[in-house]
Amino acid sequence: MVQIYGTLGPACSDTETLARLFEAGMTGIRLNLSHVGLPGAAEQLEHLRAAARRCGVTPQLLIDMQGPELRVGVLPLPLELADGALVRLGSGIPLPPAVLPHLLPGQEVLLDDGRLLLRVTEPLPEGALARVERGGILRSRKSAALPGVDIRLPAMTDSDRENLRLAGNYGVTGVMQPFVRGREDLEAVRGALDAAGGRDVRLFAKIENLDGVEKLAELIPVANEIVIARGDLGNSGPLWKLPALQKRIAATCREAGRPFMVVTQMLASMEHSPVPTRAEVSDVFNAVLDGAASVMVTGETAVGNYPVEAMEYLANTVREAEGYLRSRSAQSVCSGAVSAGGQRPV
Numbered sequence: 001m002v003q004i005y006g007t008l009g010p011a012c013s014d015t016e017t018l019a020r021l022f023e024a025g026m027t028g029i030r031l032n033l034s035h036v037g038l039p040g041a042a043e044q045l046e047h048l049r050a051a052a053r054r055c056g057v058t059p060q061l062l063i064d065m066q067g068p069e070l071r072v073g074v075l076p077l078p079l080e081l082a083d084g085a086l087v088r089l090g091s092g093i094p095l096p097p098a099v100l101p102h103l104l105p106g107q108e109v110l111l112d113d114g115r116l117l118l119r120v121t122e123p124l125p126e127g128a129l130a131r132v133e134r135g136g137i138l139r140s141r142k143s144a145a146l147p148g149v150d151i152r153l154p155a156m157t158d159s160d161r162e163n164l165r166l167a168g169n170y171g172v173t174g175v176m177q178p179f180v181r182g183r184e185d186l187e188a189v190r191g192a193l194d195a196a197g198g199r200d201v202r203l204f205a206k207i208e209n210l211d212g213v214e215k216l217a218e219l220i221p222v223a224n225e226i227v228i229a230r231g232d233l234g235n236s237g238p239l240w241k242l243p244a245l246q247k248r249i250a251a252t253c254r255e256a257g258r259p260f261m262v263v264t265q266m267l268a269s270m271e272h273s274p275v276p277t278r279a280e281v282s283d284v285f286n287a288v289l290d291g292a293a294s295v296m297v298t299g300e301t302a303v304g305n306y307p308v309e310a311m312e313y314l315a316n317t318v319r320e321a322e323g324y325l326r327s328r329s330a331q332s333v334c335s336g337a338v339s340a341g342g343q344r345p346v
Contacts (some may be wrong), residue, residue: 001322002288002292002293002294002295002318002321002322003027003028003060003261003293003294003295004025004026004027004028004294004295004296004311004314004315004318005026005027005028005029005030005060005062005261005263005294005295005296005297006021006026006028006029006030006296006297006300006301006302006307006310006311007029007030007031007032007296007297007298007299007300007301007302008029008030008031008032008041008044008048008301008302009032009299009301009302009303010302010303011301011302011303011304011305011307012301012302012307013043013044013047014047015047015050015051015054016051017307017308018047018048018050018051018052019051019054019055020308020311021051021301021307021308021311022051022052022055022057022059023055024308024311024312024315025311025312025314025315025316025318025319026059026311026315027057027059027060028059028060028061028062028173028174028294029048029059029060029061029062030062030063030064030176030296030298031044031045031061031062031063031064032064032298032302033063033064033065033066033159033160033163034064034066034069034071034141035141037159037162037163038063038163038166038167038169038170038172039166042170045061045170045171048061049171060173060174061170061171061172061173061174062172062173062174062175062176062204063163063167063172063174063175063176064176064178064206065156065157065160065163065164065175065176065177065178065189066156066157066159066160066178067153067155067156067157067160067177067178067179067185068152068153068154068155068178068179068181068185069143069178069179069208069232070095070096070098070099070143070144070145070146070151070153071096071141071142071143071144072093072094072095072111072138072140072141072142072143072144073094073095073096073140073141074094074140074141075093075094075138075139075140078137078138078139079092079093079137079138079139080135080136080137080138081116081118081132081135081136081137081138082132082135083132083133083134083135084131084132085131085132085135086121086129086130086131086132087118087129087130087132088124088127088128088129088130089103089109089118089120089127089128089129089130090103090124090126090127090128091126091127093111093138095127095144096144096153098151098153099144099146099151100126100127100128102146102149102151103120103123103127103128103130104120104123104128105120105121105122105123106119106120107119107120107146107149108120108146108147108148109130109144109145109146110144110145110146110147110235111138111142111143111144111145112136112138112139112142112143113142113143113231113232113234113235113264113265114145114231114232114234114235114239115134115136116132116134116135116136116138117132117133117134118130118131118132118133119131119133143231143232145232145235147235147236147237155177155184155185155188155189156188156189156192161192164189164192164193164196164198165192165196166196167193167196167198167201168196168197168198168201172198172201173201173202174201174202174203174204174224174225175189175193175198175201175202175203175204176204176206176227177189177203177204177205177206178206178208178229179206179208179209179212179232180205180206180207180208180211180212180219180223181209181211181212181215182211182215182218182219183215183218183219183222186203186205186219186222186223187222189203190203190222202224202225203222203223203224203225204223204224204225204226204227204261205219205222205223205225205226205227206227206229207219207226207227207228207229207233207249208229208231208232208233208236209232209233209236210236210237212233213233213245213248213249216249216252217252217256220252220253220256220258223258224259225258225259225260225261225293225294226249226253226258226259226260226261227260227261227263228246228249228250228260228261228262228263229263229264230242230246230262230263230264230265231264231265233245233246234264246262246290247290250262250290250291250292253291254290254291259293259294260291260292260293260294261292261293261294261295261296262287262290262292262294262295262296263295263296263297263298264298265280266280266283266284266287266295266296266297266300266314267280267284267297267300267310267313267314268280268299268300270297270300270304270306270309270310270313271299271300271303271304271305271306272304272305273306274305274306274309275309275313276310276313281313281317284313284314284317284318284321285317285320285321285324286321288317288318288321288322288325289321289324289325295314295318297310297311297314300314
C-alpha cells in the first residue's frame with residue numbers, strides 16, 4: 001500500500017483538522033525542521049498524537065532536517081518582490097554567508113523552490129544588488145539556490161544533531177536528509193541516529209541536486225527510501241529536464257528494489273483552490289504507476305486554504321491508481337492463462 005504523507009504546519013496544527021486528514025487517508029506526516037525544532041513543535045505533535053488516537057491509527061512521523069540546504073533568513077514580514085525591482089541580497093534578503101562570495105553579476109538566484117527568480121546586477125561589500133525577473137511574495141526560511149554554483153556545507157547543522165538526539169522522545173519514525181551529495185552524508189546521519197538509540201528510525205535520502213542523481217547507486221544501499229524532491233531538483237537545470245530525471249531515479253530504485261517517494265507541488269494549486277488541476281491529478285496517478293512507495297504534499301496541508309480537501313484528492317487518486325494496477329495485473333494473469341490454454345472464452 002502506498003504511504004500518503006501530509007506536512008504539519010499552521011493550516012493543520014489542531015487536533016480536529018489532523019483527525020480529518022487521517023480520516024481522508026493520510027498515513028503519516030512530515031515536520032520541516034528548517035522552521036522549528038522538535039521542542040518547539042511539541043504542542044503540534046501532541047495534537048497529532050491526539051488525532052491519531054481518535055482515529056485509531058499509528059502515524060509515521062518524518063522529520064525533514066536542515067542539512068546543507070540553502071535558505072533565506074528570517075524576514076520581519078513577508079516581502080513582496082515586484083517584477084523589475086532592485087533588491088539587496090545579504091541585507092534586505094538575508095542569505096547564508098557561504099552564498100555571498102558567489103553573488104557575481106549575471107548569477108541567477110532562485111527562491112522558494114524556483115517560484116521567484118532574481119539576477120545579480122552588482123556586487124556589494126556584504127552582498128549584492130539583484131533585479132527581480134520573476135516576482136511574488138517571499139517569506140522567511142524559503143529555499144534558495146544558485147544554479148551552476150557548488151556551495152559545500154556540512155551534512156548536518158548543530159540543531160540537526162540536537163533534533164536527532166531527541167528524535168526518540170518525540171516518536172520520530174523517519175529522518176529526511178536534504179541535498180544528499182554522497183554516501184558520506186547519509187552515513188553521518190545514520191551514525192548520529194544510531195548513537196542516539198535510533199537504530200529503528202528509517203533514513204530517507206532526498207535527491208535535490210545532480211550530485212545526488214549521479215551518486216544514486218551508492219546512496220541506495222545506505223538509505224531506507226529515496227525521495228525524488230522535485231522542488232530544488234527542478235532548479236538544478238532547465239525545468240523541462242526534470243521529468244526525465246524523475247523517471248531515471250524511479251527506474252534505478254525499481255531495479256534495486258529500493259522504495260522511493262515523490263514529492264513537491266503534487267497538488268500545488270490546492271493551496272488556494274478547493275479543486276486540483278487535471279494535470280496534478282494525473283501526476284499523482286502516474287507516480288503510483290511508476291512504482292512510488294509513498295507520496296507527499298507540503299504547502300498544500302501546511303499553509304494551504306484547503307488542507308483536508310487536498311488530502312482527500314491525494315488519497316483518492318492514490319487508491320484509484322492502486323486499483324488500476326491491480327486490475328491490470330489481473331488482466332495480465334487472465335491473458336497468460338488464455339495464451340497457455342490456446343483458446344479464448346466466447
